[in-house]
Amino acid sequence: MSIGATWAGTHHFRASDLVEATSIEQVQELLADTDGPVRALGTRHSFNDLADTAGTLVTVTDIPADPVLDEEARTVTVGAGVRYGVLAAWLHERGWALHNMGSLPHISVGGAVATGTHGSGLTNGCLADAVAGLQFVGAQGVLRTVARGQDGFEGLVIGLGAYGVVVRLTLDIQPSYVVRQDVYRGLPWSALLDDLPGVMGAGYSVSAFTTWDEETVQQVWRKTRLGVSDEPGPTWLGSRLETPDESGLVDADPAALTVRGGVEGPWLERLPHFRLDHTPSNGDEIQTEYFVALEDGADALVAVRALAADIAPHLLVTELRTLAADGLWLSGAYRRDTLAIHFTWRNRPAEVAALTPRIEEALAPFGARPHWGKVHTMTADAVAAVHPQLAQARLLFEALDPTGRFANAHLRRLGIRA
Template sequence: MRNWSGTIEYGASAVEAPSTIDEVQRLVARTPRIRALGTRHSFNDIADTEGVLVTTTEIAPDLALDQERRVATVGAGTRYAAVATFLTEAGWALHNMGSLPHISVAGAISTGTHGSGDLNGNLSTAVRGLQFVGPDGELRWVRHGDADFPGSVVALGLLGVIVRVELAVEPSYLIRQDVYRGLPWATLLADVPAITSAAYSVSVFTDWVTDPIGQVWVKRRLADVDQEVPEELAGALRDPRHDSQILPSEDDNTTQQGIVGAWSAHLPHFRIDSTPSNGDEIQTEYFVAREDAAAALAAVREHAHDIAPHLLITELRTIAADDLWLSPATGRDSLAIHFTWRNEPDAVVALTPAIEAALDPFAVRPHWGKVHTMPEAVVASRYPRFADFRALVHRVDPGGKFRGPAVDRLLEAGA
C-alpha cells in the first residue's frame, strides 16, 4: 500500500480495515505491534510500522450532535467532508477546515493539520474528547480538562487507536472567498500581519520568484450576505472571475470565488462534493513564529531560483497559538510555509536542507506529516513539553505496541 500521492510505500506486514469498534479492540489486543492509518495523506513514514496498520475509515461515522454542549461526536476515520455536510445541514459549523476536506478527522488532528486564520487554532484545537483503544484493547476517553489532554490530541498515533472524537461546534456561518492578484513582495514583507489579518482566513500563493505574487485567497466570514467586498487589498486587485484555480487542471475542483455560501463550501480550498484525484507531488511544510514571518520569508527567498524549477506552488498561512504539547503552533502564533513540489525526490531531498538552514534561526518546526530532513533531536528540542509527552507515551503504552520506525527515532532522539 502507498500513500495518497504514491510517493511512500508502507512497510507494514498487513493492513486491516475493521468495520466496528469491537473489531478494532480485538485486533489491537492480539497484535504485538500496530499503528493507526488515516486516509494516507502523509508524505513521510510517520504512520508506518513493521507490524500491522489499522484503518478506521470503514467504521460507520455514527455522527451525533449535542446542541446543548455544542459538541459533535464523530467516528475517527470519518472524513471532514462528511462531518461538514452533517453539521451544515443541522445548522452548525466547525471553526476551521483544512485545505483538503477529504482527510480523516483522527489523522488530521494527530498530526497538527491546520487550515488558516490569524485568530483560528488548528483543527486539533476543536477537539473536546478522544476515545482510544489502548494496548490491552480496552476503551478509554480523554477529555478536555483531563491532565493528559494537552499531550493526547496531537500524539502521532502513539497513545492508541482513536475510534471516536468529540469536536466543539458553533452556529453555522457564511463565507465568501475572493482572489486578489498583484500583491508586491515588498508590500507583503513590509507588513505581513496587514495581509494575513485582512479576513477570517487568508492564503498567499507564490512561486517565490514571480513579483507581484500570484494569488491571495481571502475568505471573509459574513454576517450579512450584502456586505461590501473591497476591490483592493494592499495594492492587489480583486479578480472578478469565479475561477479560483491555483494550477491548470482538467479536473480542478477548487472552491469558487466571489460567491457567498456556507462555511463548509468555502473554508476548504477544495470542494467537499468532489474528491481530488491522486496528486503526483511531494509536500513539505514549516512553522515559524508569526513575529518572525517577514524575516523567515526573506531568508527563504534567497533560495528562490533554486526552488522555483521544482515547485508546483507554495502556500503561506497563519495559525493561532495553542497549548497542545506537540502542535506545531504550541505556544506561539505561527506562519506555515508550505511547499507542494513536483514528484522529484532527489531534487526535494537536495533542497530541503538549504530551506531548513535558512529557517533554523527562527526555531522552525516541520509538519509531522510532511517530508523534511531535520534531525529528530532538533525537532524534539523545538517542543517545550516533549519530555512530558515522552513520559506520557511510556506510561500509556509501556510495551511500545503503537510505535513504528519514524516515531521510534523521534522518541529515542528526544530522550
C-alpha cells in the same frame, strides 16, 4: 499482501497486514488477542512513513461515524474515520459548523487531528484545537476516554498514533455561518513583508500563494466571514481581483476548486480550497511544511526567498497560512501565533531531498517546526529544540504503551518514542 502507498505515492507501506475495522470492538479484539506492533491508518494523506509499521495497520475509516450532537454543550462526537467534508455536511444540515477546515475536505478527522493539520486564520487554531475529548483503544484492547481538562489531555490530542488507536472524537462546534471567497493577484511582496499580520488577517481565513521568484505574490485567497470581516473591494494594497478567465491554482483542475469571485456560500463550501466531490489537489507531488512564529514570519520569508532561484524550478506552489496559538504539546502553533510555510513540490524526490535541508537551515534561526505528516530532514535533536513539550509527550506515550506496540521507526527516529 500489497497494502499500497500514501495518497501521493511518496511512501509505500511495509506493514505485513492491514485490518479494515468495521467496529470499535474489532479494534479492541485486534489489540487484545494479538501481539506485535500496530499503527492506525487514516485516509493516507501523508507524505512520509509516520503511519507505517513492521506489524499490522488498522484503519477505522469503515467504522460508522454515528455522529452525536450536543447542542447545549456545543459539541459533536463522531467516529475518527469520518472525512471532514462528510461531517461538515451533516452539521450544516442541522445548523452547526466547525471553526475551520483544511484545504482538503477529503481527509479523516482522526488523521488530521493526530498530525496537527490546519486551515488558516489569525484567530483560528489548528483543527485539533477544537477537540474537547477523544476515545482510544490502548495496547491491551481497553477502550479509554479522555477529556479537556484532564491531566495529559494536551499531549494526547496531536498524538501521532503514538499511544493507541483513536476511534471517536468530540469537537467544539458553533452556529453555521456564511463565507465569501475573493482571490487577489499581483500583491507586491513589500506589502506582504511590511505588514504580514495585516495581510494575513484581512479575512476570516487567508492564504497566499507564491513560487518565490515572482515580482509579486501570485495569489491571495481572502475568505471573508459575513458579518465578521469587512467585505473586499476591487483593489487591495496594490493588487486586484482576479478575472474569471484567470481562475485556477497551478496544475489543479479549476472545476475541483471551491467557488471564488465573491459568491456567498456556506462555510463548508468556501473554507476548503478543494471540493469534496472532485479529486483533491494535484496528487503527483511531494509536500513539506514548516511553522514559525508569526512575529518572525516576514524575516523567515526573506530568508527563504534568498533560495528562490533554486526552489522555483522544482515547485508547484507554496501556500502561506496562519494559525492561532494553542496549548497542544506537539502542535506547530504551541504557545505562539504561527505562520505556516507550505511547499507543494513537483514529484522530484532527489531534488526535494537536496533542497529541504537548505530550507531548514534558512529557517533554523526562527525555531521552525516541521509538519508531522510531511517530508522533512530535521533530526531528533532539532525537533526537540523547537518542541518544548516533546520530552513530556514521550513520557506520556511510554506510560500508556510501555511495550512499544504503537512505536515505529519514524517516531523513534524523531525521539517521540524511546
